[in-house]
Amino acid sequence: MKxxxxxxxxxxxxxxxxxxxxxxxxxxVGLALIMITVNEAFAKRLDDIRAQVGTTITVxxxxxxxxxFLGRGGFGGDPGxxxxxxxxxxxxxxxxxxxxALADLSSIEHIASYSRRITSQYTGDELQSTTIEPxxxxxxxxxxxxxxxxxxxxxxxxxxxxxxASLGVEDAQIVEGRTFNSDEAQANVAVLGxxxxxxxxxxxxxxxxxNTTTMEVVGIYSTGTQFGDNxxxxxxxxxxxxxxxxxxxxxxxxxxxxxxxxxxxxxxxRAALGEDVADVSTELSSFEGISSPLSDAKSSSQxxxxxxxxxxxxxxxxxxxxxxxxxxxxxxxxxxxxASNWHVTAQFGIETAVISVVAAVLGxxxxxxxxxxxxxxxxxxxxxxxxPGGxPGGxPGDGGVAPGFLRGAEAASGLLGDVKVAVxxxxxxxxxxxxxxxxIIASAIPAWYVGRVRPAEVLRHE
Amino acid sequence: MNDQLPxxxxxxxxxxxxxxxxxxPLVVKAVDxxxxxxxxxxxxxxxxxxxxxxxxxxxxxxALDRPDSGRLIVDGVDVSRLSGGGEVAxxxxxxxxxxxxxxxxxxxxATENVTLPMEFVGGTNGTSKSRARELxxxxxxxxxxxxxxxxxxxxxxxxxxxxxxxxxxxxxxxLADEPTANLDSKTGRLIVELLRxxxxxxxxxxxxxxxxxxxxxxxxxLEMRDGRLVAS
Numbered sequence: 186m187k188x189x190x191x192x193x194x195x196x197x198x199x200x201x202x203x204x205x206x207x208x209x210x211x212x213x214v215g216l217a218l219i220m221i222t223v224n225e226a227f228a229k230r231l232d233d234i235r236a237q238v239g240t241t242i243t244v245x246x247x248x249x250x251x252x253x254f255l256g257r258g259g260f261g262g263d264p265g266x267x268x269x270x271x272x273x274x275x276x277x278x279x280x281x282x283x284x285x286a287l288a289d290l291s292s293i294e295h296i297a298s299y300s301r302r303i304t305s306q307y308t309g310d311e312l313q314s315t316t317i318e319p320x321x322x323x324x325x326x327x328x329x330x331x332x333x334x335x336x337x338x339x340x341x342x343x344x345x346x347x348x349x350a351s352l353g354v355e356d357a358q359i360v361e362g363r364t365f366n367s368d369e370a371q372a373n374v375a376v377l378g379x380x381x382x383x384x385x386x387x388x389x390x391x392x393x394x395x396n397t398t399t400m401e402v403v404g405i406y407s408t409g410t411q412f413g414d415n416x417x418x419x420x421x422x423x424x425x426x427x428x429x430x431x432x433x434x435x436x437x438x439x440x441x442x443x444x445x446x447x448x449x450x451x452x453x454x455r456a457a458l459g460e461d462v463a464d465v466s467t468e469l470s471s472f473e474g475i476s477s478p479l480s481d482a483k484s485s486s487q488x489x490x491x492x493x494x495x496x497x498x499x500x501x502x503x504x505x506x507x508x509x510x511x512x513x514x515x516x517x518x519x520x521x522x523x524a525s526n527w528h529v530t531a532q533f534g535i536e537t538a539v540i541s542v543v544a545a546v547l548g549x550x551x552x553x554x555x556x557x558x559x560x561x562x563x564x565x566x567x568x569x570x571x572x573p574g575g576x577p578g579g580x581p582g583d584g585g586v587a588p589g590f591l592r593g594a595e596a597a598s599g600l601l602g603d604v605k606v607a608v609x610x611x612x613x614x615x616x617x618x619x620x621x622x623x624x625i626i627a628s629a630i631p632a633w634y635v636g637r638v639r640p641a642e643v644l645r646h647e
Numbered sequence: 648m649n650d651q652l653p654x655x656x657x658x659x660x661x662x663x664x665x666x667x668x669x670x671x672p673l674v675v676k677a678v679d680x681x682x683x684x685x686x687x688x689x690x691x692x693x694x695x696x697x698x699x700x701x702x703x704x705x706x707x708x709x710a711l712d713r714p715d716s717g718r719l720i721v722d723g724v725d726v727s728r729l730s731g732g733g734e735v736a737x738x739x740x741x742x743x744x745x746x747x748x749x750x751x752x753x754x755x756x757a758t759e760n761v762t763l764p765m766e767f768v769g770g771t772n773g774t775s776k777s778r779a780r781e782l783x784x785x786x787x788x789x790x791x792x793x794x795x796x797x798x799x800x801x802x803x804x805x806x807x808x809x810x811x812x813x814x815x816x817x818x819x820x821x822l823a824d825e826p827t828a829n830l831d832s833k834t835g836r837l838i839v840e841l842l843r844x845x846x847x848x849x850x851x852x853x854x855x856x857x858x859x860x861x862x863x864x865x866x867x868x869l870e871m872r873d874g875r876l877v878a879s
Contacts, residue, residue: 523739
């Protein structure tokens, strides 16, 4: 208690020295606390992103990732043909994915379920497609009829009617009727996009011809886009029979049992199917690419945090070392009048601890107004460094990223836009922990120094 | 405290006490085979020119330094064999120091400086403070100076505080190293008189000095030359 009182007196009676030391240390500790807070905010935002990513793994025939499957098995058009997205001949390099190959999936652990899809472009004349008018004065795209662009009709056979998704079809909502069910796996039923239904004057319960097969409209969906609403969905087996593609698969949505197993399952699928057979991609990897500015900012804040902590330790070590040297005579006097090494070290330790705590509390207070600014700066810097479109989530024009990924990309971009840094009172706890750590580290110097001081030597040279 | 040895009426007994320092290739024999027997309740002057080894001998007696060889027994304690905690306990109870440069802790007041040695032996705050004030009154420091820090005191006042501090734990020996060297002659005489008065309390005061007038005030004079006692 007396030692503490003496330590406090020493601090208070040297206001200039104490003030300078506290100021320098407060800047260092404050910076470390800001970086800790910002780092936590970034980590939380990344966790939020991961939580929204889901557990879906997409498997496609190798080489089809750009949408090459659109040329396969279509009717009324050429088999094979050009990838509309890349302009390359997709059949030349595209592998085939079959039910036989997918049988290997059953041996992979942590797969909750999977559903298969095939997609073809309809080019017959039994259904009327929609035409998108070009802007006034703009030339018609190559091959398009004069006066507008004929949107291709995509026909998707799926065994997961609860999730109507295909190229260009996102967030499909049933607006009339229903989707087909498991009892209709081989039934001639269809769910049409709203635009396609209106163009062909089809309503729930109506029938229409599709490749000479009579189909019944059981549902109409809407995505809010002309492209997305110009498609139709059939049960998988119905589509396979109709397209003469028995056993073939264009796309498989695999659900991992937990988000943490996604990458592991994806790796197992790659190993089981072979990378020459299947392209396996996860939403997580897509999101990670998109969220790289945030990850970079998080890394920067970590580096900043470590640098600030090291700087804090260096400041306190240097300062205490300097002060101990300046006060060598005082150490000698204290020992000469009966102080043990412990007494002197404890006094220095108390002084260091008090200075560290005061600096840490000031640093913590500075965290409140400054953390958000620093976070904005770090995200902004990382975004600039990554460049626009730096992630893999380009878009259909870049070669056709899967629809689910497009939704994910938008969501991730939205998340990236605004990282809110909530400074919690826990920052004071961190401050105390840092202060305690610094005090312990810094006390090592006077402890070592005091032990070496021989009163006779230091007082002899005065 | 170890080695309580019988010392009869002698408060300090030295035999063949030696302390050498290395200074580059040279060996400085600061204390070279010194022996003495100092009775209790006397004022002893350790006289000699600068560099003759007076301060080193005081430091050995005060356990601020350790002898290379020889034996030194102070108030029944074999100082030459002390180390660590024994050394600290000895400094607290057996000796009080008065330095030429006063050596007060600059950020503490006069009263706080005097309470320091009492704090180290576990004295309570209230008791230590009231005893410190009493000691300061005894050494003649004006009341209004008690809470001043050393920088706000004159040299004579600082030395009075140093003497009060030396007396704090009632040691049998007071070691004063050139206590008047930084004081004017009038103040110096007052300080010497103050030190002389401690004999009444049966304390031994050892003053290192090169001043013949001060030495003349002592009961015993030990003359040092080149680390040796040449006369007493």
